Amino acid sequence: xxxxxxxxxxxxxxxxxxxxxxxxxxxxxxxxxxxxxxxxxxxxxxxxxxxxxxxxxxxxxxxxxxxxxxxxxxxxxxxxxxxxxxxxxxxxxxxxxxxxxxxxxxxxxxxxxxxxxxxxxxxxxxxxxxxxxxxxxxxxxxxxxxxxxxxxxxxxxxxxxxxxxxxxxxxxxxxxxxxxxxxxxxxxxxxxxxxxxxxxxxxxxxxxxxxxxxxxxxxxxxxxxxxxxxxxxxxxxxxxxxxxxxxxxxxxxxxxxxxxxxxxxxxxxxxxxxxxxxxxxxxxxxxxxxxxxxxxxxxxxxxxxxxxxxxxxxxxxxxxxxxxxxxxxxxxxxxxxxxxxxxxxxxxxxxxxxxxxxxxxxxxxxxxxxxxxx
Amino acid sequence: xxxxxxxxxxxxxxxxxxxxxxxxxxxxxxxxxxxxxxxxxxxxxxxxxxxxxxxxxxxxxxxxxxxxxxxxxxxxxxxxxxxxxxxxxxxxxxxxxxxxxxxxxxxxxxxxxxxxxxxxxxxxxxxxxxxxxxxxxxxxxxxxxxxxxxxxxxxxxxxxxxxxxxxxxxxxxxxxxxxxxxxxxxxxxxxxxxxxxxxxxxxxxxxxxxxxxxxxxxxxxxxxxxxxxxxxxxxxxx
Numbered sequence: 043x044x045x046x047x048x049x050x051x052x053x054x055x056x057x058x059x060x061x062x063x064x065x066x067x068x069x070x071x072x073x074x075x076x077x078x079x080x081x082x083x084x085x086x087x088x089x090x091x092x093x094x095x096x097x098x099x100x101x102x103x104x105x106x107x108x109x110x111x112x113x114x115x116x117x118x119x120x121x122x123x124x125x126x127x128x129x130x131x132x133x134x135x136x137x138x139x140x141x142x143x144x145x146x147x148x149x150x151x152x153x154x155x156x157x158x159x160x161x162x163x164x165x166x167x168x169x170x171x172x173x174x175x176x177x178x179x180x181x182x183x184x185x186x187x188x189x190x191x192x193x194x195x196x197x198x199x200x201x202x203x204x205x206x207x208x209x210x211x212x213x214x215x216x217x218x219x220x221x222x223x224x225x226x227x228x229x230x231x232x233x234x235x236x237x238x239x240x241x242x243x244x245x246x247x248x249x250x251x252x253x254x255x256x257x258x259x260x261x262x263x264x265x266x267x268x269x270x271x272x273x274x275x276x277x278x279x280x281x282x283x284x285x286x287x288x289x290x291x292x293x294x295x296x297x298x299x300x301x302x303x304x305x306x307x308x309x310x311x312x313x314x315x316x317x318x319x320x321x322x323x324x325x326x327x328x329x330x331x332x333x334x335x336x337x338x339x340x341x342x343x344x345x346x347x348x349x350x351x352x353x354x355x356x357x358x359x360x361x362x363x364x365x366x367x368x369x370x371x372x373x374x375x376x377x378x379x380x381x382x383x384x385x386x387x388x389x390x391x392x393x394x395x396x397x398x399x400x401x402x403x404x405x406x407x408x409x410x411x412x413x414x415x416x
Numbered sequence: 417x418x419x420x421x422x423x424x425x426x427x428x429x430x431x432x433x434x435x436x437x438x439x440x441x442x443x444x445x446x447x448x449x450x451x452x453x454x455x456x457x458x459x460x461x462x463x464x465x466x467x468x469x470x471x472x473x474x475x476x477x478x479x480x481x482x483x484x485x486x487x488x489x490x491x492x493x494x495x496x497x498x499x500x501x502x503x504x505x506x507x508x509x510x511x512x513x514x515x516x517x518x519x520x521x522x523x524x525x526x527x528x529x530x531x532x533x534x535x536x537x538x539x540x541x542x543x544x545x546x547x548x549x550x551x552x553x554x555x556x557x558x559x560x561x562x563x564x565x566x567x568x569x570x571x572x573x574x575x576x577x578x579x580x581x582x583x584x585x586x587x588x589x590x591x592x593x594x595x596x597x598x599x600x601x602x603x604x605x606x607x608x609x610x611x612x613x614x615x616x617x618x619x620x621x622x623x624x625x626x627x628x629x630x631x632x633x634x635x636x637x638x639x640x641x642x643x644x645x646x647x648x649x650x651x652x653x654x
Contacts, residue, residue: 264587265583265584265586265587266587274572275572276572276592279572279573285465285466288465288468288469288471288472288475289459289463289465289466289468289469289470289471289472290456290468290470290471290472290474291459291461291465292456292459294458304465308456309455309456313593315592316591316592316593316596317592318592345591345592345593346590346591346593347590347593352593357454357455370597371451371454371455371604373604374603374604374607374608377608378604378607378608378611381608381611381612382611385611385615388529388615388619389615389619391529392529392623395530395531396531396623398531399531399623400622400623403625406419407419407625410419
């Protein structure tokens, strides 16, 4: 908790106070530069800015969510991430991790919001329900929407953690009973970084925050507001099973021996070819593995409406408006069959209806044939 | 009754015919490879992935055919401004009374198969009839959808600026899932179109006897002599 009158420590100061050595600090800077995909020459710049920048006040709000984003974050690769970003970044309000509770916690949050108006970073985990006046999610007697708008008003930038805040995730799946809404649809006038994933990779989250901290501006975003450094490639394009895809070698079932050999899981419904994320290159749990490496296809958790994008274990193309069972190919085949039948009927009908005209022409043609001279 | 005299008329110029047959080849290739990509067959091979590139080749063919399809469409667009009146963009302009009168006529005679007591020869179109015109407009629109969604899916794996021009399509539609679904469904519409298209070419050739089928090879259709104004002189070649 930051106290009001104290001068804020720089990141470097708080890291040293935590008992880390300068060597640890330099390692940390290097780690972060690598996560962000920066050149090694940028390490110095990161270290320098961490030495000189006062800690950034952060308010971390939780709405309709499962806290898996926070869980992922505290497991990110380097211990300093958890120690500094979470404990020491002056995380002024986070339901999961703050020491205060009840009125004190609310008071601390409002303090930060007032004192650092226009300076703090608002991190949002979870979607915001708009149905029934927002009554589906209330914290401290206020609806999520109310709390969010209040916190967003003074934020320098907003980070939408995870698929809930970015896309709505499972609670926004059809029929979306609570009208769960991602935050970029509620606040339009603030810079928003969307970091989708269920959860996002811890290192990605650290990388995004460190970018804001170290460079004082948002990372480069794509058209959907996702940091390009982490969401610029499909999982498929960085997948270690990709050579099997290009070779045309596909696992047919999960108990297929080829699946263990590393064959591509494309036909088992892997959504890697449609999913933008860094799983293939950064992996999970300190770079140990990621779903596809563990033998399970990607479920596309960082894509919009991934719960409504068809079954996880099939490669289908659902046709909107048709029953769950019918994919585009079934509908297409039936349509082609019906059409072929219709064409055949039309052909017969045409010969009957236009018979006179046809017979006339055929007779004229035959007469001409007889009169050919030479 | 005497046989009518017909004049040979160059309707489909060479670039138009090339456009048509390149479309036939590329769309067939694209649909076949597209279905292979959507649902690849199980490959019985014990080769290591290093020594195989079969799926890569299928995709390569798909992308190459797509580029040919795209540039072919661009050339056709150009020809719409310099070609003859049957190739001109004016032939596809859907807001004219003439087109809609002909549209209802074609619906009655060729779709509902009614007969007229006193057929007017002017109702037989020299180029496309109006229903065909509208169906080609729909097809151009469909081709545009395929080009936009296809290049959008391709953009991220390409280093060239051309596919990247279409990278805004994916965010517009939400995600690759939606883009791929639309790309896939549109393929089926191409197939359904081809079915009707080929049937109707045969239908017209059989019932009108003026060389519709062969017109896409030689470019000539046969038009009743009384519809062709006798020109004083053929235009000289420059």
